[in-house]
Amino acid sequence: MLLQATTTTAHNIGGPGTAYLPVMVFFVFAVAFPVMPLILGRFLRPWKYGKDKMRPYECGIDPETGAHDRFTVRYYIVAMLFLIFDVETIFLLPWAIIFMGKDFSFTLFALIEMLIFIGILVVGYYYAWRKGALEWA
Amino acid sequence: MSLIALQATNPDINLTLIAPELIIGIAGVLVMMIDAFARRGQRWLTGGLSIVALIAAGGASIWLGAGWRGARSAFNGMIVLDDLRLSFTLIFVVVSILTILIAAAWIDIEKLPAGEFHALLLFATCGMMLMASAGDLVIVFLGLEILSIATYVMAGFRRTDVRSNESSLKYFILGSFASAFLLYGIALIYGATATATLPGTTNIATIAGRLNHSLYPPLLLAGAAMLLVGFGFKIATAPFHVWTPDVYEGAPTPVTAFMAAGPKAAGFASFMRVFVFGFPIATAAASTAGYTHKSWLGTLAIMAALTMSVGNIVAIVQNNVKRMLAYSSIAHAGYALVGFVAAGAATDAEQRSAALTSVAFYLLTYAVMNMGAFAIVTLIARGNDRRTAVEDYNGIGFLSPVLAFSLSLFLLSLLGMPLTAGFMGKVMVFTTAVRQGYLWLVVIGVLNTAVSAYYYLRLIIVMFFRERNTPWDAPRLPVSVALALVITIAGVFYLGLFPGRVLNAFGAHPSISLSIR
Numbered sequence: 001m002l003l004q005a006t007t008t009t010a011h012n013i014g015g016p017g018t019a020y021l022p023v024m025v026f027f028v029f030a031v032a033f034p035v036m037p038l039i040l041g042r043f044l045r046p047w048k049y050g051k052d053k054m055r056p057y058e059c060g061i062d063p064e065t066g067a068h069d070r071f072t073v074r075y076y077i078v079a080m081l082f083l084i085f086d087v088e089t090i091f092l093l094p095w096a097i098i099f100m101g102k103d104f105s106f107t108l109f110a111l112i113e114m115l116i117f118i119g120i121l122v123v124g125y126y127y128a129w130r131k132g133a134l135e136w137a
Numbered sequence: 138m139s140l141i142a143l144q145a146t147n148p149d150i151n152l153t154l155i156a157p158e159l160i161i162g163i164a165g166v167l168v169m170m171i172d173a174f175a176r177r178g179q180r181w182l183t184g185g186l187s188i189v190a191l192i193a194a195g196g197a198s199i200w201l202g203a204g205w206r207g208a209r210s211a212f213n214g215m216i217v218l219d220d221l222r223l224s225f226t227l228i229f230v231v232v233s234i235l236t237i238l239i240a241a242a243w244i245d246i247e248k249l250p251a252g253e254f255h256a257l258l259l260f261a262t263c264g265m266m267l268m269a270s271a272g273d274l275v276i277v278f279l280g281l282e283i284l285s286i287a288t289y290v291m292a293g294f295r296r297t298d299v300r301s302n303e304s305s306l307k308y309f310i311l312g313s314f315a316s317a318f319l320l321y322g323i324a325l326i327y328g329a330t331a332t333a334t335l336p337g338t339t340n341i342a343t344i345a346g347r348l349n350h351s352l353y354p355p356l357l358l359a360g361a362a363m364l365l366v367g368f369g370f371k372i373a374t375a376p377f378h379v380w381t382p383d384v385y386e387g388a389p390t391p392v393t394a395f396m397a398a399g400p401k402a403a404g405f406a407s408f409m410r411v412f413v414f415g416f417p418i419a420t421a422a423a424s425t426a427g428y429t430h431k432s433w434l435g436t437l438a439i440m441a442a443l444t445m446s447v448g449n450i451v452a453i454v455q456n457n458v459k460r461m462l463a464y465s466s467i468a469h470a471g472y473a474l475v476g477f478v479a480a481g482a483a484t485d486a487e488q489r490s491a492a493l494t495s496v497a498f499y500l501l502t503y504a505v506m507n508m509g510a511f512a513i514v515t516l517i518a519r520g521n522d523r524r525t526a527v528e529d530y531n532g533i534g535f536l537s538p539v540l541a542f543s544l545s546l547f548l549l550s551l552l553g554m555p556l557t558a559g560f561m562g563k564v565m566v567f568t569t570a571v572r573q574g575y576l577w578l579v580v581i582g583v584l585n586t587a588v589s590a591y592y593y594l595r596l597i598i599v600m601f602f603r604e605r606n607t608p609w610d611a612p613r614l615p616v617s618v619a620l621a622l623v624i625t626i627a628g629v630f631y632l633g634l635f636p637g638r639v640l641n642a643f644g645a646h647p648s649i650s651l652s653i654r
Binding site for chain 1: 150166169170172173174
C-alpha cells in the first residue's frame with residue numbers, strides 16, 4: 001500500500017532549496033524583527049542615567065543584596081515539579097482529541113489509560129512530598 | 138468489558154505483547170511507593186520485590202516465546218515481538234538481577250537509599266526492554282531516554298563523592314549529545330522517507346521499503362550517519378568511546394558493572410534492529426538502498442576494527458582496575474560489532490538470524506563474566522571505592538583465595554580461554570563473520586585477543602605472584618554477592634561448555650522485518 005503510491009519524482013515537489021524558501025524568509029524576518037527595534041532605539045532614545053536608574057529591578061522592592069548571592073536549591077526542585085505537571089497538561093490535550101474516537105469504542109479504554117497516567121503522576125507527586133521536596137524551612 | 142474486547146479497538150493495543158515492560162514498570166512504581174512508606178532498615182523489601190518482578194518479566198518473555206505464533210507487532214508497528222527482542226530481554230533480566238545482588242552489599246556499606254536505587258534500576262531495565270522491542274525509531278528514542286536518565290542518576294548515586302558527581306555529569310552531557318545526534322538522525326530519516334503523497338515515517342520496516350523512493354537520498358544518508366554516531370556513542374565504539382573510561386571509573390562499582398553490561402546490550406539491540414532491518418542489504422547495489430547499505434556496513438566494519446584495537450591497546454597501560462575493565466568493555470563492544478557486521482552483510486534470512494543470535498549470545502556471555510568480575514572489584518574496593526588500583530591487588534591470591542580464584546576465572550573468560558563462556562562467544566561471532574567473508578576483521582579480532590592477554594594475565598600475576606607490602610584484611614563475603622558469584626561462575630561454565638540450549642533458544646525463530654499490518 002505504501003510502496004505503490006511512491007513513484008513521484010523530485011521535480012514535482014522541487015528541490016530542498018526552493019521547498020525551504022519560505023522557511024528562509026521566515027528566518028530572516030525572525031532575526032530582523034527583534035534586532036531592528038534595538039538598533040532604532042539606540043538612535044531614538046534619550047541618554048539619561050542616574051544611580052536609581054542603574055539599580056537592578058526586583059519587583060519594585062529595593063534590592064537588599066547583590067545579584068551574585070547564593071540562593072537555595074529549592075527553587076530548582078519547585079521548577080522541576082512544575083515542569084512535570086506542565087507536561088502532564090500537554091499530554092492531556094492530544095488525549096482529549098482522540099478521546100471519543102469515531103464510534104465511542106475507544107472511550108472507556110482511553111479513560112482508564114488516562115486515569116493510570118494521572119495515577120502515576122500522583123504517585124510521583126506524593127513521593128516528592130514524602131521525601132520532603134516541598135518543605136521549605 | 139474484558140481485556141480482549143479492549144484489544145479489538147482501533148489503536149492496535151496488545152497488552153500481552155508488552156507484558157515484560159509492563160511488569161517492570163509497575164514494579165518500579167511500587168518500589169518507589171514502598172520506599173516512601175517503609176521505615177528505615179527494610180532494604181531487603183525493595184530489593185526482593187525488584188528481583189521477583191525481574192524474574193516475572195523474564196518468565197513473561199519466555200512465555201511469549203513459548204506460545205510462538207510467528208513474529209508479531211502491536212501498537213501499529215511500534216512494538217515488535219521476535220527472537221532478537223526476546224533474547225535481549227532475557228539478557229537485561231540477568232544483568233539487572235545480578236546488579237541488585239552485587240549492589241546489596243555496597244548499599245549497606247555506604248548507607249545509601251536502597252529503594253531509590255532499586256526503583257531507578259527497574260526504570261532503566263524497562264527502558265532497555267523498550268529499546269529491544271521497538272519497531273519504531275520513536276520508541277527506540279523513548280526507551281533510550283528512560284534508560285539514560287535513570288543511569289545518569291545512578292552514576293552519581295554517591296552524592297558526597299566528587300568522582301561520582303564528575304562521572305554523572307560527564308555521562309549526562311555526553312549522553313545528551315548522543316541523544317541529540319540520534320534525534321536529529323531520526324528527524325532527517327523522517328524527512329527523507331516522505332513522498333509526494335505520504336508523510337515521512339519512523340517505522341523501521343517501512344523505512345526499508347521506502348529507501349528507493351526517497352526524494353532526496355543525501356538526506357537519507359545524513360540521517361543514517363547521525364543514527365550511527367548516536368548509537369556509536371551509546372555502545373562506546375572507537376571514535377566515540379572517549380567518555381567511557383572516565384564515567385566507568387567514577388561511577389559506583391555496581392553501577393559500572395550495570396552500565397558495561399546492560400545499556401551496552403540495549404544499545405546493540407536497537408542499533409542492530411535499526412540498521413539490519415531499517416537499511417537492509419539490497420538486491421540492486423546501484424540503488425539508493427544498496428548505496429546506503431554499503432556505506433553503513435563499510436563504516437561499521439572499520440569502526441569494529443578500530444574499537445577492538447583501541448580498547449585493547451589502551452587497556453594495557455591502565456593502572457586502575459575499573460579503568461582497565463572499562464577499556465576491556467570497549468574492546469568487547471568491538472568483538473560484538475564483528476558479529477553485527479556479519480549480520481548486516483548476510484544475504485539470506487537464516488544466516489542473518491544466525492549472526493544476530495551470535496551477537497546476542499556474545500553479549501550474554503560478556504554480561505555474565507563482566508558482572509562476576511565487577512562483583513569482586515566491588516568487594517575489594519570497599520566503601521567509597523578506595524582500593525581500585527592494580528597495586529591494591531598485590532599478593533591477595535592466597536590471602537583471599539575465593540575472591541582471587543573467581544576473579545581469575547572471570548579474567549580468563551574475558552580473555553577467551555577455551556571451556557569458558559568468553560571463548561564460546563568469540564567463536565560464535567568470529568564464525569559468522571568468516572562465513573560472510575570478513576576474514577580480515579576476524580584476523581584483527583584474534584590478534585587483539587592476543588594483545589588482551591597481557592592485561593588480563595597481568596592482574597592474575599599481580600594477585601598470585603607479587604609480594605604484598607601493605608596489610609590485607611580480607612573483605613567479608615556477603616550472602617547476596619556470594620549468590621551472584623555462584624550464578625556467574627555457573628554461567629561462565631554452562632555457556633562455555635553447553636552453549637547449545639541457549640543458542641537454540643535465542644535463534645529458534647529467524648528474526649524478520651515486520652511491516653505494519
